[in-house]
Amino acid sequence: MRRRSTTLTEQELEIMKVVWERDHSTVRDVYETLLERRKIAYTTVMTMMKILEQKKYLKKTLADRAYVYRPAQPKGQVIGDMVRDFINRVFNGSAEPLLVHLVQEHDLSPEELEEIARLRRPS
Amino acid sequence: MRRRSTTLTEQELEIMKVVWERDHSTVRDVYETLLERRKIAYTTVMTMMKILEQKKYLKKTLADRAYVYRPAQPKGQVIGDMVRDFINRVFNGSAEPLLVHLVQEHDLSPEELEEIARLRRPS
DNA sequence: GTTTTAGTACTAATTAATTAGTATGAGACG
DNA sequence: CGTCTCATACTAATTAATTAGTACTAAAAC
Structure with a gap:
C-alpha cells in the first residue's frame, strides 16, 4: 500500500x-x-x-x-508543516544538519545568518 | 500523468x-x-x-x-540534492525563507547559528 | 545424492496522485 | 423561448510508488 x-x-x-x-x-x-x-x-x-x-x-x-x-490555513503554518515533515523524513527530526547544508551549499553568508538570528533575539 | x-x-x-x-x-x-x-x-x-x-x-x-x-553517491551529495529540490518546490529556489522557518520554529539558538556560520568562515 | 536453505528474477496487485472527459444545469443573450 | 456560455458534479483513465508472491537455482546440510 x-x-x-x-x-x-x-x-x-x-x-x-x-x-x-x-x-x-x-x-x-x-x-x-x-x-x-x-x-x-x-x-x-x-x-x-x-x-x-x-x-x-x-x-x-x-x-x-x-x-x-x-x-483555510495561513501559509506560514502550512509551509512550516512541510518543513517539519521534510526534517523528519530526511534528517530524523533534527534541524541542525539541514542548516549545515544550507550554509555550505546555498550561498548563505554569516552576515545573512546573523541578520536572521536577530529575528529570535531582537537586540 | x-x-x-x-x-x-x-x-x-x-x-x-x-x-x-x-x-x-x-x-x-x-x-x-x-x-x-x-x-x-x-x-x-x-x-x-x-x-x-x-x-x-x-x-x-x-x-x-x-x-x-x-x-554509488556520497550521502552528502544525495541529501544535498533533496534539500535543493525541496527549496525549489517549496520556496521557489530561495534558501533564505527556509532558514527563517528553521530559526523561528525549530529551536535553533543564535549560538548554534554562530557556530554553524563558522563552518564557512573559519576564524 | 537428496533435501533444505537462501538467494535472484519475474510478475503482479494495490493505492495515491494526477489528469481530464462527459453530463448537466443555470443564467446571459439574441 | 431557444441557444450559447460557463460553472459544477461525476466518472474514469494513467502513471508512479509500494508491496509482495511465485518460480527457479545454486549451495549448504544432512
Missing part, C-alpha cells in the same frame, strides 16, 4: 501558491495563472481545488454562480 | 539511510534492519534495492552467492 501524504503534494502546492498570492480565487483565476506556465485543463484545476477543500487547505463560499476559494 | 520523482522517494530514502550507516550491505542486512521497525517482506526490500541500483544510488558486486550493495 502507498501512504497518503500528510502534507501538500507537488501539484497541490502549486495551486496553493497561486491562492496564497491572492485574496480570493475562483477555479478560473487559478486555471488562467497555471495555464501561463503549462498545459492544463480547467477541470483538472477544479478537481484539485475540490481535494484541497476536502483536506481543509481551502474553504469555499458560493458567490454569484461560482465558488470562491480562500486559504 | 504523474512525474517520476527526481530525488529519493520516501521508502527509497529509508533504505539508503540503512545503507549509508554501513560499509556494505546485502538485501538481508537491510531487510533485518527494517524489520525491527516494521513489517516488510524480503522481496520488497530486494525490489527496492534493485530500483535504487537502476537509479544509480547503489552499485552492486557479486560476492559469494549474494549481491553486495554499496552507495
Whole structure:
C-alpha cells in the first residue's frame, strides 16, 4: 500500500501558491495563472481545488454562480508543516544538519545568518 | 500523468539511510534492519534495492552467492540534492525563507547559528 | 545424492496522485 | 423561448510508488 501524504503534494502546492498570492480565487483565476506556465485543463484545476477543500487547505463560499476559494490555513503554518515533515523524513527530526547544508551549499553568508538570528533575539 | 520523482522517494530514502550507516550491505542486512521497525517482506526490500541500483544510488558486486550493495553517491551529495529540490518546490529556489522557518520554529539558538556560520568562515 | 536453505528474477496487485472527459444545469443573450 | 456560455458534479483513465508472491537455482546440510 502507498501512504497518503500528510502534507501538500507537488501539484497541490502549486495551486496553493497561486491562492496564497491572492485574496480570493475562483477555479478560473487559478486555471488562467497555471495555464501561463503549462498545459492544463480547467477541470483538472477544479478537481484539485475540490481535494484541497476536502483536506481543509481551502474553504469555499458560493458567490454569484461560482465558488470562491480562500486559504483555510495561513501559509506560514502550512509551509512550516512541510518543513517539519521534510526534517523528519530526511534528517530524523533534527534541524541542525539541514542548516549545515544550507550554509555550505546555498550561498548563505554569516552576515545573512546573523541578520536572521536577530529575528529570535531582537537586540 | 504523474512525474517520476527526481530525488529519493520516501521508502527509497529509508533504505539508503540503512545503507549509508554501513560499509556494505546485502538485501538481508537491510531487510533485518527494517524489520525491527516494521513489517516488510524480503522481496520488497530486494525490489527496492534493485530500483535504487537502476537509479544509480547503489552499485552492486557479486560476492559469494549474494549481491553486495554499496552507495554509488556520497550521502552528502544525495541529501544535498533533496534539500535543493525541496527549496525549489517549496520556496521557489530561495534558501533564505527556509532558514527563517528553521530559526523561528525549530529551536535553533543564535549560538548554534554562530557556530554553524563558522563552518564557512573559519576564524 | 537428496533435501533444505537462501538467494535472484519475474510478475503482479494495490493505492495515491494526477489528469481530464462527459453530463448537466443555470443564467446571459439574441 | 431557444441557444450559447460557463460553472459544477461525476466518472474514469494513467502513471508512479509500494508491496509482495511465485518460480527457479545454486549451495549448504544432512
